[in-house]
Amino acid sequence: MKRQILFVDDEPKVLRGLQRILRDQTDVWDMTFASSASEATEQLAQNDYDVALLDVKMPGKNGLELLAGIKADARTRDMEVVMLTGLRDQSLKSQALDLGAADLLNKPVLKEDLVARLNNALRMKSYHEKLQAQNVVLEQQVILSQKMELVGVLAAGMAHDLNNILTLIVGYSEITAFLLPDDSKAREKLKQITRAGDRAGMIVQQILRFGKQTEAPRGRCTLGPVIDECLELLRPALPEGVDIEWEGPETDRLVQADATEMYQVLMNLCINAGHAMKHGGVLKISLIETELDADSIPPDHEEMCPGSFLRLEVSDTGDGMDPATAEHIFEPLFTTRGSQGGTGLGLSVVQRIVKNYGGLVTVESSRGEGTSFFVYLPLP
Ligand SMILES: Nc1ncnc2c1ncn2[C@@H]1O[C@H](COP(=O)(O)OP(=O)(O)OP(=O)(O)O)[C@@H](O)[C@H]1O
Ligand SMILES: [Mg+2]
Structure with a gap:
């Protein structure tokens, strides 16, 4: 699937320039161009973007404010944002990075540099997605192992009491079989109860061993x-x-x-x-x-x-x-x-x-x- 990139700049000349120099990327990227922060906000509400390139200086809401809004919204927070500026203000870079931008580029920007930085941001987005997927798997594994631990403790306690009851069942069925005549049909059935009870006893022993973590x-x-x-x-x-x-x-x-x-x-x-x-x-x-x-x-x-x-x-x-x-x-x-x-x-x-x-x-x-x-x- 093609990666989605949103470009936001209020100057039509800059947007046209971006469209022109990135024409050969249309096979790999789906590119959307917005000319204001409000248009960008509309696009962001409708589509899921991987990366956004935002101009810093725009009338109305500027690029830094738009960046802050993107990072505050749970739906767009994981998108990578690269800032673009024509201003020569040294403090802009640290402001943008503090707000969560991945990078800041100065205008005019060379095509090779722009493509390399956007590819870098896309790579970061992929790593992020992989980490999130691994986190979900790890969380599930932790929940599962906690469940198993709890089951082990509960089972060991119950197995202990069950063992006592099984001893009674097996003992009484043996005594009753002994009291019945040799050719009694009920005697055969009682033998089955004894066998089932013995098997159950062995399973209970296994549960007790499992609780003690000793190998069978x-x-x-x-x-x-x-x-x-x-x-x-x-x-x-x-x-x-x-x-x-x-x-x-x-x-x-x-x-x-x-x-x-x-x-x-x-x-x-x-x-x-x-x-x-x-x-x-x-x-x-x-x-x-x-x-x-x-x-x-x-x-x-x-x-x-x-x-x-x-x-x-x-x-x-x-x-x-x-x-x-x-x-x-x-x-x-x-x-x-x-x-x-x-x-x-x-x-x-x-x-x-x-x-x-x-x-x-x-x-x-x-x-x-x-x-x-x-x-x-x-x-x-
Ligand atoms: N032969 C089967 N046909 C249809 N569904 C099955 C079959 N075997 C298992 N299942 C499904 O798998 C679930 C889990 O089975 P499992 O034996 O672990 O637990 P259970 O039978 O529900 O309870 P327990 O075995 O602890 O009494 C069942 O609740 C049922 O939905
Ligand atoms: Mg079952």
């Missing part, structure tokens, strides 16, 4: 059995009318990942899929080996290398998401299910775990059609 021991696992166990426990919790499509793993390769953490990943993805399919649908899980090349790796996954990966797919035929929602789903505390008890932590946990193993989570979704999450884990 890194395990290895095959994902097939983790998927089997997860689906078995999850089936009763899925809405009525949801069919599970899982034909078993296409590979039994080991991945460098802790089984409990992979269980967390699956649980979160499957529970989300269940929420999206309140009126039934198909939950499809698959596990295959695949290759990822450098182009498929996003820039914020610098620790990831191209190569062989396990790809776990969790797809649903539920509500789906619009692109604006999908953009935020991995942010901690982002939820569209706040009124139904959603905390917005599930997918941020999934992403943290997978990224920690040098992997990647991607999502494809379409409103009204469904959602597919793909988890890539590096194969050793």
Whole structure:
């Protein structure tokens, strides 16, 4: 896009001269010429300029007053301003720079000098824009890390109490199973409760370790059995009318990942899929080996290398998401299910775990059609 420059001078001869000597710049600059401060103010209200060149001495509002107005207005403050003067007053330069001008040129001005100074002002404007964009990103990162820190502290406190309650649940389900006859169907169900409770206990231990900032021991696992166990426990919790499509793993390769953490990943993805399919649908899980090349790796996954990966797919035929929602789903505390008890932590946990193993989570979704999450884990 062409850069926008505004030229302001009350002398028609000077404006015509500027137009003439800058004729060959029309390919790179969009130039507007105003013959008074009031005309310039009108132009400034209508357009966004990158740079303005202002004559100092003008009838009515002079160039310095116009400069002060530009720098006082939040909309025009970031524009670079170069002053132009025929006056030989030494104090003008410091006055203009104090008011926020980038430069002051004396008339008559040579074409090469003028073009070089305006280019310099345009460069400064670009740096300014880049810095502002970086600032926004940094601010967002600080907010995110503060949120995560808070979540860590809260989670550690709650995990401690949860652990006590889980011990009771597991203890009582074991005692009750023991009191029931050997062939009792309820005994089988109680075993599931014990298993789920044990898994939950392991997750709670992880949260406690996370709170203490100690590294979890890194395990290895095959994902097939983790998927089997997860689906078995999850089936009763899925809405009525949801069919599970899982034909078993296409590979039994080991991945460098802790089984409990992979269980967390699956649980979160499957529970989300269940929420999206309140009126039934198909939950499809698959596990295959695949290759990822450098182009498929996003820039914020610098620790990831191209190569062989396990790809776990969790797809649903539920509500789906619009692109604006999908953009935020991995942010901690982002939820569209706040009124139904959603905390917005599930997918941020999934992403943290997978990224920690040098992997990647991607999502494809379409409103009204469904959602597919793909988890890539590096194969050793
Ligand atoms: N399978 C899916 N289909 C449609 N939307 C989804 C799906 N999975 C996640 N989302 C969207 O992503 C948001 C964030 O998901 P996340 O799991 O992080 O939090 P949550 O499910 O809202 O709450 P929590 O998991 O903490 O109970 C959801 O609120 C939802 O808008
Ligand atoms: Mg969730």
